[in-house]
Amino acid sequence: MSSSTTNSVRPIYLNGEWNDQGPALEVTNPSTGEVFASVSTIDRAGTQQAIADAEAAWEGWRNLTGKERGAYLHAIADGIEKRTDEIGRTISMENGKPLAQGKGEVGMTVDHFRWFAEEAKRSYGRVIPHQMDGKRHLAIRQAVGVVGAIAPWNFPLVLAVRKVAPALAAGCPVLLKPASATPLSSVLLAEAVHEAGLPKGVFQLLVGNAREIGAEMMENPDCRKITFTGSTEVGRDLIRQSADQVKKLSMELGGHAPLIIFDDANLENAVEGALITKFRNGGQSCIASNRIYVQRGIYDSFLEMFVEKASAMKIGDGLEDGVDIGPLIDGAAVDTALTHIEAATQSGARLLCGGKRPEGLGPSFLEATVLADVPEDTLCMKEETFAPVAPVSVFDEEDDVIRRANDTEYGLAAYVFTENLNRAWRVAEALEAGTVGVNDAVPSTSQCPFGGMKQSGLGRELGTEGLDGFLETKHISFGNMD
Numbered sequence: 001m002s003s004s005t006t007n008s009v010r011p012i013y014l015n016g017e018w019n020d021q022g023p024a025l026e027v028t029n030p031s032t033g034e035v036f037a038s039v040s041t042i043d044r045a046g047t048q049q050a051i052a053d054a055e056a057a058w059e060g061w062r063n064l065t066g067k068e069r070g071a072y073l074h075a076i077a078d079g080i081e082k083r084t085d086e087i088g089r090t091i092s093m094e095n096g097k098p099l100a101q102g103k104g105e106v107g108m109t110v111d112h113f114r115w116f117a118e119e120a121k122r123s124y125g126r127v128i129p130h131q132m133d134g135k136r137h138l139a140i141r142q143a144v145g146v147v148g149a150i151a152p153w154n155f156p157l158v159l160a161v162r163k164v165a166p167a168l169a170a171g172c173p174v175l176l177k178p179a180s181a182t183p184l185s186s187v188l189l190a191e192a193v194h195e196a197g198l199p200k201g202v203f204q205l206l207v208g209n210a211r212e213i214g215a216e217m218m219e220n221p222d223c224r225k226i227t228f229t230g231s232t233e234v235g236r237d238l239i240r241q242s243a244d245q246v247k248k249l250s251m252e253l254g255g256h257a258p259l260i261i262f263d264d265a266n267l268e269n270a271v272e273g274a275l276i277t278k279f280r281n282g283g284q285s286c287i288a289s290n291r292i293y294v295q296r297g298i299y300d301s302f303l304e305m306f307v308e309k310a311s312a313m314k315i316g317d318g319l320e321d322g323v324d325i326g327p328l329i330d331g332a333a334v335d336t337a338l339t340h341i342e343a344a345t346q347s348g349a350r351l352l353c354g355g356k357r358p359e360g361l362g363p364s365f366l367e368a369t370v371l372a373d374v375p376e377d378t379l380c381m382k383e384e385t386f387a388p389v390a391p392v393s394v395f396d397e398e399d400d401v402i403r404r405a406n407d408t409e410y411g412l413a414a415y416v417f418t419e420n421l422n423r424a425w426r427v428a429e430a431l432e433a434g435t436v437g438v439n440d441a442v443p444s445t446s447q448c449p450f451g452g453m454k455q456s457g458l459g460r461e462l463g464t465e466g467l468d469g470f471l472e473t474k475h476i477s478f479g480n481m482d
């Protein structure tokens with residue numbers, strides 16, 4: 001059964017059933033400003049019931065073999081893959097991103113499910129050499145228990161699945177709480193889960209008030225683990241709340257990625273890399289380049305090429321053909337970006353293109369903006385702009401740019417463009433970031449670990465590390481071996 005057949009309000013998914021009893025949450029298309037769908041919600045009491053149902057489902061789920069759980073994950077991937085166009089379109093409508101990027105997000109989602117379907121078979125333990133005669137030691141890894149997964153709106157499907165897929169693979173039931181701005185792609189995910197026939201209670205979708213749902217997840221001892229992707233501010237709050245029960249946490253928080261371009265870089269590749277890292281998803285990415293440092297020898301030629309290409313980017317409704325940059329999530333996000341732009345120009349930066357809402361489009365749109373000679377202490381060099389705003393600054397020495405790049409509380413991603421192999425190694429090792437792209441604007445992939453240093457987070461998603469956050473390690477010691 002598809003959730004859409006039950007009612008015009010899209011239902012949530014609780015304990016194997018569709019539920020449309022709660023007050024409806026409206027979903028707005030940021031391109032048009034129109035409400036185009038609504039989704040049912042759940043309150044705190046409902047969340048408590050969902051945790052109890054997940055807890056009841058845990059034993060059966062964890063006792064399946066990894067191969068059996070993996071088969072379910074492959075079935076979910078199949079269900080999503082065959083609806084790529086529809087799901088990509090839904091992502092584009094609820095988030096605003098260009099359709100091609102929405103479909104790309106679906107492709108990556110499928111790849112994550114397939115990766116963790118295989119990893120489910122590989123949650124290896126160890127046999128540990130003994131130090132005393134007659135003893136034998138094992139370390140085994142076991143599912144941590146019920147997981148509360150809280151996801152953001154900027155990549156509404158794939159970032160949810162970076163939590164859901166490994167939790168399921170590890171043997172944990174999971175409760176997904178998507179962002180209120182973008183719950184629809186999670187409803188479609190729930191449909192794929194339902195179609196794949198997962199046992200009831202193993203995956204549930206909770207849409208609703210973040211504080212109520214979050215508080216129940218935090219305070220209910222049967223919810224053993226919280227995995228959160230979102231702002232550092234909310235992350236800090238959840239970390240504080242976790243103290244009472246020493247709740248297990250994984251945190252994927254904000255970023256402020258530096259992109260460093262050396263004189264010896266391939267200039268065309270570097271410009272292309274800057275365009276992708278800055279303007280993909282309208283700059284609303286935790287790994288977006290927030291500060292672009294260019295060495296003096298190529299500074300002017302970089303700016304010339306970069307501005308020419310940035311100002312030629314097509315801005316519009318994500319569903320229109322050829323659109324490069326869609327709207328931001330709402331008008332308030334544009335207002336914040338405009339504040340950052342104004343602060344930069346007031347402190348001496350030069351506005352080379354953009355800097356305003358484009359004519360004839362709604363309040364959520366912003367032109368691709370390039371700022372040059374941006375001083376280091378300006379707002380946009382310190383705080384996430386989360387918009388298509390590229391602040392560019394010149395540097396002379398390698399040591400100095402590394403110091404400036406690392407001078408932030410964040411440590412999620414960084415990028416370096418250089419053709420010098422020794423420099424590439426040196427700089428990549430010196431940068432304080434969980435991911436460094438060397439001549440690579442799109443470093444994230446299913447099989448490599450992803451996560452933040454410093455205040456960008458705790459733990460890693462994806463890669464062989466991706467299951468770690470959902471497993472407990474247990475030492476079993478055998479004595480008296482005659």
Ligand code: NAP
Pocket residue numbers: 150151152153154155159177178179180181208209210211213214215229230231232234235237251252253254255285286287384412452456457
């Ligand atoms: P957000 O405001 O922190 O919200 C993220 C999620 O947390 C949403 O589902 C939200 O629900 C929920 N939430 C908000 N307050 C909560 C609370 N008190 N208790 C429990 N849940 C709560 O972040 P966002 O604006 O959606 O996302 C943008 C931020 O995420 C940026 O800082 C970005 O860098 C970061 N991010 C990090 C990564 C990464 O992998 N490191 C990836 C993507 C984004 P509601 O929507 O219902 O409020």
